[in-house]
Amino acid sequence: MAERSTEEIEEILIREVANILSMDPAAISADAPFHSLGMNSLAFVELLVVIEEMLDLKLMETDLRREDFQSAQSLALRISTMK
Amino acid sequence: MVRLPYSKKKRYLTGIDWIVQGLDYLNRRATGGGNMFQVVMELDGVVAEDELREALGRISEKFPVVNGRVRRDYNLAPYWEMPSRTAKTALPLIVQHLQDDQDVFPFLERAANMPFGNQREHLAFHLIGSGGRSYAAVTFDHCLFDAHGAEAFLRMLEEEWGKKGPCTRESVPSEPPHLSEWRRKFEAGRQVNRAFLRLTKGAGARVLPLVSSTSKQGFRFRVIPFNEQQSKKIMERADREAGYLMATPYTMAVTAQILHSIFTERGVCSGDYIVPLTMDARQRGGVAGDVFFNHVSFFLFRIDGREVEDFSMLLKSIKKQMYEQVRAGLARHMVEASSLMRIVPLPILSYLIRVYLKGEAASFCFSFLGETGQMATSFMGKKVDRSYHMTRVPIPPGLGVFFQQSQGRLSAYLSYVESLLTEDEVNAIVEGLRLRLGG
Numbered sequence: 001m002a003e004r005s006t007e008e009i010e011e012i013l014i015r016e017v018a019n020i021l022s023m024d025p026a027a028i029s030a031d032a033p034f035h036s037l038g039m040n041s042l043a044f045v046e047l048l049v050v051i052e053e054m055l056d057l058k059l060m061e062t063d064l065r066r067e068d069f070q071s072a073q074s075l076a077l078r079i080s081t082m083k
Numbered sequence: 084m085v086r087l088p089y090s091k092k093k094r095y096l097t098g099i100d101w102i103v104q105g106l107d108y109l110n111r112r113a114t115g116g117g118n119m120f121q122v123v124m125e126l127d128g129v130v131a132e133d134e135l136r137e138a139l140g141r142i143s144e145k146f147p148v149v150n151g152r153v154r155r156d157y158n159l160a161p162y163w164e165m166p167s168r169t170a171k172t173a174l175p176l177i178v179q180h181l182q183d184d185q186d187v188f189p190f191l192e193r194a195a196n197m198p199f200g201n202q203r204e205h206l207a208f209h210l211i212g213s214g215g216r217s218y219a220a221v222t223f224d225h226c227l228f229d230a231h232g233a234e235a236f237l238r239m240l241e242e243e244w245g246k247k248g249p250c251t252r253e254s255v256p257s258e259p260p261h262l263s264e265w266r267r268k269f270e271a272g273r274q275v276n277r278a279f280l281r282l283t284k285g286a287g288a289r290v291l292p293l294v295s296s297t298s299k300q301g302f303r304f305r306v307i308p309f310n311e312q313q314s315k316k317i318m319e320r321a322d323r324e325a326g327y328l329m330a331t332p333y334t335m336a337v338t339a340q341i342l343h344s345i346f347t348e349r350g351v352c353s354g355d356y357i358v359p360l361t362m363d364a365r366q367r368g369g370v371a372g373d374v375f376f377n378h379v380s381f382f383l384f385r386i387d388g389r390e391v392e393d394f395s396m397l398l399k400s401i402k403k404q405m406y407e408q409v410r411a412g413l414a415r416h417m418v419e420a421s422s423l424m425r426i427v428p429l430p431i432l433s434y435l436i437r438v439y440l441k442g443e444a445a446s447f448c449f450s451f452l453g454e455t456g457q458m459a460t461s462f463m464g465k466k467v468d469r470s471y472h473m474t475r476v477p478i479p480p481g482l483g484v485f486f487q488q489s490q491g492r493l494s495a496y497l498s499y500v501e502s503l504l505t506e507d508e509v510n511a512i513v514e515g516l517r518l519r520l521g522g
Contacts, residue, residue, distance in 0.1 A: 034328060040451070
């Protein structure tokens with residue numbers, strides 16, 4: 001994976017979440033829990049697949065703990081520790 | 084793809100719409116009633132019948148699509164024919180006053196099984212008064228609405244309430260006949276075919292035997308409502324055991340274990356469980372832009388009969404299959420590939436659906452309808468205390484377990500064709516779901 005800062009990853013996540021949920025990226029706050037945006041299991045798996053392919057990671061096989069995965073902010077932090 | 088300005092009188096059906104028509108044909112043949120579902124709103128107050136009739140009149144005038152019917156075009160693509168401007172068809176409304184609250188649910192069950200009057204009828208309303216409360220039950224034809232679309236439609240109906248003055252006729256977004264890019268469709272078909280072959284290899288699906296004639300039978304329903312606190316706990320448990328936002332695999336795994344004990348007691352022990360999962364496939368604009376017709380796709384899960392008792396292994400397998408199907412784009416391929424099926428007349432399509440899946444189709448149907456924010460919080464000026472979905476499941480398998488989340492509360496539903504389960508089995512499933520989930 002090319003080196004990306006946590007902020008850059010956060011931006012990518014917000015863009016992809018907006019794409020999947022047909023939302024305006026500007027309307028998504030980095031700390032907004034995904035479930036409060038209307039994300040369901042399938043949309044979440046779709047996000048993980050996109051991010052895995054883009055950043056060459058394995059996310060689905062992890063424990064998917066809420067505190068690490070529930071927002072663009074927490075997920076970006078988690079991803080940057082996986083680098 | 085460029086969207087051509089097709090006639091406003093025609094809305095071409097997608098392949099998924101055609102598959103839903105095929106399932107409708109199967110259900111009508113099996114029980115007399117089609118592929119329908121009912122949404123019930125429990126209201127805090129008495130709804131004025133004349134106000135509801137007026138709102139129904141307005142919505143029927145505003146959205147003539149609700150009185151359309153299926154036709155085939157000269158290019159053989161099936162389409163939805165909009166009624167002429169002069170045709171006015173009132174949406175059916177039956178009003179019933181019940182003395183005893185205990186009579187409400189049996190009435191709702193009967194209403195959910197009532198076939199539509201004719202080819203142009205796709206909605207039916209029941210208004211039930213009991214004590215100081217009322218229940219608005221709306222039967223939707225799956226050929227015109229999916230579950231999310233139905234919720235959005237009820238919200239639009241609520242918006243028409245109390246409006247005066249002329250009503251503007253609105254057309255639904257156009258849909259082209261999709262008679263191009265055949266190569267892509269055939270490639271998608273190949274992908275779907277491979278996935279189906281993988282799922283159906285070996286012994287057929289475990290199924291509960293249907294009685295040979297179900298024509299006089301309807302569907303029975305059980306609703307398991309959880310309160311806000313219980314729902315929160317269920318979601319927390321799903322988070323802990325399956326992972327964040329993994330409520331769908333979690334509830335599917337719980338359901339599979341509970342049904343497994345019923346199948347085993349009956350001696351249905353060979354093969355694996357095949358479980359179709361309906362999913363929302365709207366891409367842009369969310370539900371509000373696509374209220375009518377079916378914007379869904381399907382996933383298929385194979386649950387190994389030998390692994391089902393080990394919950395953590397079962398959960399892992401369901402999550403893995405969900406991941407692999409998303410990764411392979413199966414839902415998208417299914418939408419593409421199904422458009423090839425539109426050439427096939429419904430009697431042949433319904434036959435093919437059965438033959439393709441070795442006559443057994445699936446062990447049980449499953450879906451998890453998440454919070455959409457579309458469900459009306461009030462109806463005809465009365466607060467909606469709770470809403471329920473009662474879905475007639477395709478036959479076969481004639482058995483389904485569904486979950487719905489609305490306003491922070493979760494409900495589980497069991498739907499089955501009358502002769503499929505005994506009363507003891509039904510009670511065991513309901514208790515099992517209540518205990519495993521609600522505690």
